[in-house]
Amino acid sequence: MSEAEIRKEQEVIERSKKEPQAFGEIYEHYFDRIFNYIYRQTDDEELAGDLCSQTFVNALNHLHKYEFRGFPFSAWLYKIAGNEVNKHYRKSKGKKVFSIEELKVKELVEQASDGWDEEMVNKVINYMNELPTDMIQVLELRFFEDKDFKEIAFILDITESGAKMRTYRALDKLRTHFHIKVKYNG
Amino acid sequence: MRRQRLTARGTERFRNYDAVLRQHEQEKRMKKIVRVFTFFVLIAGIIVLYVMVNRWEKKVKSKDVPKKEVRIKSNR
Numbered sequence: 001m002s003e004a005e006i007r008k009e010q011e012v013i014e015r016s017k018k019e020p021q022a023f024g025e026i027y028e029h030y031f032d033r034i035f036n037y038i039y040r041q042t043d044d045e046e047l048a049g050d051l052c053s054q055t056f057v058n059a060l061n062h063l064h065k066y067e068f069r070g071f072p073f074s075a076w077l078y079k080i081a082g083n084e085v086n087k088h089y090r091k092s093k094g095k096k097v098f099s100i101e102e103l104k105v106k107e108l109v110e111q112a113s114d115g116w117d118e119e120m121v122n123k124v125i126n127y128m129n130e131l132p133t134d135m136i137q138v139l140e141l142r143f144f145e146d147k148d149f150k151e152i153a154f155i156l157d158i159t160e161s162g163a164k165m166r167t168y169r170a171l172d173k174l175r176t177h178f179h180i181k182v183k184y185n186g
Numbered sequence: 187m188r189r190q191r192l193t194a195r196g197t198e199r200f201r202n203y204d205a206v207l208r209q210h211e212q213e214k215r216m217k218k219i220v221r222v223f224t225f226f227v228l229i230a231g232i233i234v235l236y237v238m239v240n241r242w243e244k245k246v247k248s249k250d251v252p253k254k255e256v257r258i259k260s261n262r
Binding site: 020021024027028031032035036045048049052053056057060061 | 196197199200201202203205206207209210211213214217
């Protein structure tokens, strides 16, 4: 996101603090991304729809508290969305789900020689199932949402170095586990 | 793992800013009601406390006043 875009977004947000109708522009812009982010963590369309709506309602309710900290507004929305998902799992006492699109995993992992096959997909699924939740969260934000480490740290309430450490650790595991090249290096 | 992410068309049925705005207004109104109610409860509490302290003070004062004894001496 360019600086001009961030500045324009801030103007819309300042306007939204006085007239909530203006927030519609932000809603339209980020709806799909936030929906998919929640959907990946719930694997339930209806639930993702509800939590996504609640995310935007909460954002509107607390918009007066929002302060620009150098990140795009989406970072704040991702943070609220993450909190909503956690709240849901705490209430339902269910097991947290991470569902990732196959295409995204293919994007993440560039195989050195062999072609991508079902067996490899299954291996990656099994491997990811074994990864701790905090590592998957960081991988998800870094590679599937294209967030930088500063933003990830803000969204997950961790330090920037903590975010980097988690990512590199997960990537190292991927490299050694599958003997493959990982497209991104963080 | 899923084959595809939900497309914009797939998420369209969940997209409803009017509903979000309505819920926001409703929660805002509710918050206001709770705030006004809390304010009145607080004021009522202070008044009740004031009255109770007043009564207690009066009670203590009335106990402190020495009892008067009137004796009539007879010269007979």
